[in-house]
Amino acid sequence: MPAQRRREVALSIFSRFTGQNAVLVLLTLLVGTIAVAPLVRLAISALFDGDGFAVERLTKLFSRPQTSAALVNTLIIATLSTIASLVIGVVFAVVMVFTDLKHKSALVFAFVLPLMIPPQVTAMAWIQAFSPSSPVLGMLGMAMEPGSRHPLYSMTGVVLLLGVYNAPLVYLSLQASLRRLPLNLAEAARAAGASPARTVFTVLLPLARGGILAAASLSFVSAIGNFGIQAMLGIPGRVPTLMTQIYQQVNNIGPSALPNMAMLSIVLVALTVTAVLMANWAASRADTRIDLGTNRLTVALGVYTWPVMILLWGYMIVSLLLPLSALLQTSLVPAFGLSLSAETFTLKNYTAALFNQPILRDALKTSLWLTSVSVVILTVIAVLLGYFLTWRKGPLVRVLQFCTDAAYALPGVSLGVALILIFLRPLPIFDVSLYGTAWIILVAYVAGFFALALRPVLSGYQQIDRNLEEAAQVAGASWGRRMVEIIFPLVAPAATASAILVFMSAINEIQTSIMLISSSARTLGPMIIFLEDGGASTLAAAVGCLMVLGILAIMLITSIFSRYLPERVLPWQF
Amino acid sequence: MxxxxxxxxxxxxxxxxxxxxxxxxxxxxxxxxxxxxxxxxxxxxxxxxxxxxxxxxxxxxxxxxxxxxxxxxxxxxxxxxxxxxxxxxxxxxxxxxxxxxxxxxxxxxxxxxxxxxxxxxxxxxxxxxxxxxxxxxxxxxxxxxxxxxxxxxxxxxxxxxxxxxxxxxxxxxxxxxxxxxxxxxxxxxxxxxxxxxxxxxxxxxxxxxxxxxxxxxxxxxxxxxYREPANATVATFIGDGLLFPVENVRPEYAGRVRATLLGVEVTMRATPPQGPVPFAIATCHPGNLRLCADHEQNGLDVVITSRVYRGGHWSLEMRPYADQSLTYTIDLPDRGGSLPEPGDDARVAFDDLWLLPEGQGAPFGSTKTNQSSTTDQKKVLQCV
Structure with a gap:
């Protein structure tokens, strides 16, 4: 090779690693570490002991009755609650998408709200609403025998609550695919003589079966990974699941339980991956004809308007208003069990929660800065990542795509175990230990909410015409300049939406936090469980109410400014 | 610049x-x-x-x-x-x-x-x-x-x-x-x-x-x-040109040749150094054909297969007797006179033919496939 040609080739290779390619490489390293390192660490701890493959330990682990009970319970709970979520979610989606019902925005807002409330708060609200000494049931004259066992501390309770909790997920996933169904298919069915209802059931729903299966898988994965409800109801109800078992063992036994719990974490990951793969497979077989921007089939409900209204609003009352009002009542009385009246009314729980409890104040402070920093980091990562995933091709992008998919598959508790394993010992080069500090929680948030942050940004990119970037490119703008002056302003609305979602989830995050918090680094999410465990139910209720209030405030404010945000990126927008 | x-x-x-x-x-x-x-x-x-x-x-x-x-x-x-x-x-x-x-x-x-x-x-x-x-x-x-x-x-x-x-x-x-x-x-x-x-x-x-x-x-x-397409695809794409098999191409003078088109003696334009070839393809646009008057002997005998009025002109679809597998559509200005009906026989003459410089030498026998592939292309070109 002549010298000049060699220099040219070297130069062109060098120029490939400047600018956007350098960013791509760094990003791949970062995302790869975030997504893959925890899985690898789990696998190593789970499968190997000091002296090789841990056959004996694993055999013992899997022959333990607790292990099989946890596995079976997890499967039963996830399956049954998915069925419940599907029934509720499909009915709601069909009514919202295909009928002329009024006040849809309000219904969607109320239906999706529970999904935004941290599961531990939801669980607490239900516990208080349906406890034998329930303030609300008492007022309705439906109170149970004092001293009888709480009906929700059971497998049925866990299934019921998870079913209700994940129903909005089914709706959100399904409505998107229902909206994309081509109208002319419905019109052809109508022209062939099918009634509107028949058209929905024989043409549109069968066409949406890919979407339904995707929704089912989403709800299954989410049920497996919902620590708040499994812990608040399952632990007192003696219904051990994989998650609660991992949490209890790590908490009670300590680091020596980690290898076995790493194994159970891997089982959780495997369940999640299976569900996701099945959904992908179903989606790939589904009819993918889409027809954007046309009118949809609208069924006039006619005489059924009122029954449907009553059914839906009745559901809202039972699933949302009843538990939340019980929570509110408990937060306004001095001791759990007292009924609310003019004499018992007190705000001391709120003043305690807000001003008198240094632990809570610390937790709030820690949560706020952890969340803010995570939001900034994740937004930047999501915007860069979205760019590469949407518009670039090549082996690195494929690696990036794989890592992104892998990040979806890691339940929070598994991530927690992995991070403990990674950070238990001091970092090799810097010789500092992150374990027990807030930094490990920051790592957990970045890793855990990475998938959540990415989704709105990806859909934002899909709405941007690539020509806009290319036009800037022919105008002479370098990649960095295009990112700042063209791309970022264009994805800003989607990035805002993703920042809001991450903020709402991280500020109340429980499952990784509860594995990682220490006396020197507490976060807000697990406080509910600690307070409730410590018998401070009324204080816990006040904290829960404040959380709900905060969530509600964010939702309402973003709804007011929704016209500046991309359509349907925030789940509670209709 | x-x-x-x-x-x-x-x-x-x-x-x-x-x-x-x-x-x-x-x-x-x-x-x-x-x-x-x-x-x-x-x-x-x-x-x-x-x-x-x-x-x-x-x-x-x-x-x-x-x-x-x-x-x-x-x-x-x-x-x-x-x-x-x-x-x-x-x-x-x-x-x-x-x-x-x-x-x-x-x-x-x-x-x-x-x-x-x-x-x-x-x-x-x-x-x-x-x-x-x-x-x-x-x-x-x-x-x-x-x-x-x-x-x-x-x-x-x-x-x-x-x-x-x-x-x-x-x-x-x-x-x-x-x-x-x-x-x-x-x-x-x-x-x-x-x-x-x-x-x-x-x-x-x-x-x-x-x-x-x-x-x-x-x-x-x-x-x-438009006037001098290089090959059959360009000819059919630009202005819906029609393709005719011709035989026995003989140069007449610079830029002009004689040939036999489905049995009819015709002259046409060609690129100047055109030598004699046994087979070639000629093209013209649908408006370059006209119906012969009764006394005109030198024309292509065809049967009319359909007739459509397109506002200002008629489109006549026809099949030459010399090769019934070929179909041509010609445009005739609407001058108010009578026109042949579908099923009638007619004779058409060519105004302005052009000899395609590409694709010469091969007999039009391979034109069956050739023809269909060009019409396919034409379809593709038109429906864009």
């Missing part, structure tokens, strides 16, 4: 070839149209010139500078050309003036000069009043003019236009065609105009490169394309 050329450029995505050994010289200051059906590779050709794609083989040159080859790849931001995109690609978060001045800002021009050039460009396209508006507040035609002003302000020597009229309604197109002519005149830039609409290409361009299946079939002036 910049010349641009592609030298033996091939482009494949994986194993799918999109451009096959394309060579094209675009002269400085020329208005060149690239015409072809969707999927013919014309957009890839534009993206290769712009630098969004790298050629698998061959070289791209702008002026005397090689911008893409095996060892060189100049990225789009360093090529200094302008593009008018089909959807205009105006940045929605910038005002019209900011859109027009962006390239100048990137180039680091002083503020005063920048404003001056933006003002001039907006004046040229008559959009001064809209300088502070957002692109979303403009109509389609106005957006198109902003896109043109962007190239004017940047003083691009080479401007690529990617189906710029495809998103506009029919009435606006005529106005915008005039706008492009003016842009060409006033900027003096070299223009490469991608389109699938032949009337657009013919009306605007100095030369038209006709593309199909990743190749350039012919690159010539609009008139030459």
């Amino acid at each position: 910049t010349s641009a050329s592609l030298l033996n450029v091939s482009k494949a995505y994986g194993k799918t070839p999109v451009l096959r050994d394309v060579s094209l010289n675009i002269k400085a200051g020329e208005f060149l149209a690239v015409l072809g059906p969707s999927g013919c590779g014309k957009t890839t050709l534009l993206r290769l010139l712009a630098g969004f794609e790298t050629p698998t083989e061959g070289e791209v040159q702008l002026g005397d500078r090689t911008v893409a080859s095996r060892s060189v790849m100049v990225p789009p931001e360093k090529r200094g050309l302008g593009i008018v995109f089909q959807n205009y690609a105006l940045w929605p978060h910038m005002s019209v003036a900011q859109n027009v001045g962006y390239a100048l800002k990137v180039a680091g021009l002083p503020r005063a000069e920048r404003d001056q050039r933006v003002r001039e460009a907006l004046e040229t396209v008559d959009l001064t009043r809209f300088a502070d508006r957002r692109p979303a507040d403009l109509s389609g035609g106005q957006r198109q003019r902003v896109a043109l002003a962007r190239c004017l302000a940047a003083r691009n020597n080479l401007v690529l236009l990617d189906e710029p009229l495809a998103n506009l309604d029919v009435r606006l197109r005529a106005t915008m065609e005039e706008e492009f002519r003016r842009f060409h005149r006033e900027s003096g830039a070299t223009l490469v105009y991608i389109t699938h609409d032949q009337s657009e290409a013919m009306a605007l361009a100095d030369r038209v490169a006709v593309m199909d299946k990743g190749r350039i079939l012919q690159c010539a002036s609009p008139r030459q394309l």
Whole structure:
């Protein structure tokens, strides 16, 4: 090779690693570490002991009755609650998408709200609403025998609550695919003589079966990974699941339980991956004809308007208003069990929660800065990542795509175990230990909410015409300049939406936090469980109410400014 | 003004070839149209010139500078050309003036000069009043003019236009065609105009490169394309040309030959050094055929298979007796006289035939497949 040609080739290779390619490489390293390192660490701890493959330990682990009970319970709970979520979610989606019902925005807002409330708060609200000494049931004259066992501390309770909790997920996933169904298919069915209802059931729903299966898988994965409800109801109800078992063992036994719990974490990951793969497979077989921007089939409900209204609003009352009002009542009385009246009314729980409890104040402070920093980091990562995933091709992008998919598959508790394993010992080069500090929680948030942050940004990119970037490119703008002056302003609305979602989830995050918090680094999410465990139910209720209030405030404010945000990126927008 | 050329450029995505050994010289200051059906590779050709794609083989040159080859790849931001995109690609978060001045800002021009050039460009396209508006507040035609002003302000020597009229309604197109002519005149830039609409290409361009299946079939002036197509595909695509098998081609004098067309003796135009060949293909447009008067002996005997009135003229579909597998449609002006009905016999004469320079020598026997493949192509070309 002549010298000049060699220099040219070297130069062109060098120029490939400047600018956007350098960013791509760094990003791949970062995302790869975030997504893959925890899985690898789990696998190593789970499968190997000091002296090789841990056959004996694993055999013992899997022959333990607790292990099989946890596995079976997890499967039963996830399956049954998915069925419940599907029934509720499909009915709601069909009514919202295909009928002329009024006040849809309000219904969607109320239906999706529970999904935004941290599961531990939801669980607490239900516990208080349906406890034998329930303030609300008492007022309705439906109170149970004092001293009888709480009906929700059971497998049925866990299934019921998870079913209700994940129903909005089914709706959100399904409505998107229902909206994309081509109208002319419905019109052809109508022209062939099918009634509107028949058209929905024989043409549109069968066409949406890919979407339904995707929704089912989403709800299954989410049920497996919902620590708040499994812990608040399952632990007192003696219904051990994989998650609660991992949490209890790590908490009670300590680091020596980690290898076995790493194994159970891997089982959780495997369940999640299976569900996701099945959904992908179903989606790939589904009819993918889409027809954007046309009118949809609208069924006039006619005489059924009122029954449907009553059914839906009745559901809202039972699933949302009843538990939340019980929570509110408990937060306004001095001791759990007292009924609310003019004499018992007190705000001391709120003043305690807000001003008198240094632990809570610390937790709030820690949560706020952890969340803010995570939001900034994740937004930047999501915007860069979205760019590469949407518009670039090549082996690195494929690696990036794989890592992104892998990040979806890691339940929070598994991530927690992995991070403990990674950070238990001091970092090799810097010789500092992150374990027990807030930094490990920051790592957990970045890793855990990475998938959540990415989704709105990806859909934002899909709405941007690539020509806009290319036009800037022919105008002479370098990649960095295009990112700042063209791309970022264009994805800003989607990035805002993703920042809001991450903020709402991280500020109340429980499952990784509860594995990682220490006396020197507490976060807000697990406080509910600690307070409730410590018998401070009324204080816990006040904290829960404040959380709900905060969530509600964010939702309402973003709804007011929704016209500046991309359509349907925030789940509670209709 | 910049010349641009592609030298033996091939482009494949994986194993799918999109451009096959394309060579094209675009002269400085020329208005060149690239015409072809969707999927013919014309957009890839534009993206290769712009630098969004790298050629698998061959070289791209702008002026005397090689911008893409095996060892060189100049990225789009360093090529200094302008593009008018089909959807205009105006940045929605910038005002019209900011859109027009962006390239100048990137180039680091002083503020005063920048404003001056933006003002001039907006004046040229008559959009001064809209300088502070957002692109979303403009109509389609106005957006198109902003896109043109962007190239004017940047003083691009080479401007690529990617189906710029495809998103506009029919009435606006005529106005915008005039706008492009003016842009060409006033900027003096070299223009490469991608389109699938032949009337657009013919009306605007100095030369038209006709593309199909990743190749350039012919690159010539609009008139030459229409009157002297190089091959059967171009002939059928441009102005719905008809193809006739001819035998026994004998040169008569320079540019004129005699031949036997389905048994009829005819003379026709041909490229000057045309030698004798046993078989060839002749072409003419549907309007170049007429019905013979009763006394005329020398014509092609046909049976009429259908007759459709198309406003101003009739379309007659017919099959020659000499070869019933062939079908031709001719246009007859509506002069109020009587016309043959479907099923009638008739005799037609040719006004102006042209001997295709390509595809000579092979007997028309292979034309069955040949014919059907060209009609297929024609269908493809028409339904775009």
